[in-house]
Amino acid sequence: MSISNEALQxxxxxxxxxxxxxxxxxxxxxxxxxxxxxEMRLAQLTRNELATLPESTAVYEGVGKxxxxxxxxxxxxxxxxxxxxxxxxxxxxxxxxxxxxTTAKNSMEHIEKMLKGSGQA
Numbered sequence: 001m002s003i004s005n006e007a008l009q010x011x012x013x014x015x016x017x018x019x020x021x022x023x024x025x026x027x028x029x030x031x032x033x034x035x036x037x038x039e040m041r042l043a044q045l046t047r048n049e050l051a052t053l054p055e056s057t058a059v060y061e062g063v064g065k066x067x068x069x070x071x072x073x074x075x076x077x078x079x080x081x082x083x084x085x086x087x088x089x090x091x092x093x094x095x096x097x098x099x100x101x102t103t104a105k106n107s108m109e110h111i112e113k114m115l116k117g118s119g120q121a
Contacts, residue, residue, distance in 0.1 A: 012111055019107035026100045033093040040086045047079045 050059070050072055059075055060067040 008114060012114055015107050015110050019104050022100050022104040029093055029097045029100060033090055036086050036090045040083055043079050043083050047076060050076050
C-alpha cells in the first residue's frame with residue numbers, strides 16, 4: 001500500500017501543526033503551573049506568619065482600595081482552602097502537561113516514521 005506524495009505531504013503538515021500546537025500549549029501550561037506554585041508558596045508563607053500571631057491580633061485583608069478586619073482563624077481557614085484548591089489545580093496542570101508532552105512526542109515519531117517509510121519506497 002503506497003501513499004501518494006501529495007497525501008503524504010498533507011499528512012505530515014497536519015501532524016506538524018498538531019505538534020506545534022502541542023508545543024505552544026506545553027509552554028502555556030508550564031507558565032500556569034509555575035504561577036500556581038508561586039501563589040501556593042505565598043499562601044504558605046502567609047499562613048506560617050499567621051501561625052506565630054495570637055488569635056486576638058487584628059489582621060487586615062486588602063479588598064479593592066480598602067482594608068477589612070478579618071479574624072485570624074477565618075484567614076487561616078481561607079488560606080488552607082485556597083492552598084488545597086491550588087494543589088489540585090497544579091496536579092491537573094501536571095496531568096495536562098504530561099498529555100501534551102506525550103502528544104508532541106507521538107507526533108514527532110509519526111513524522112519520522114512517515115519520512116523513513118517514504119524514503120524506502
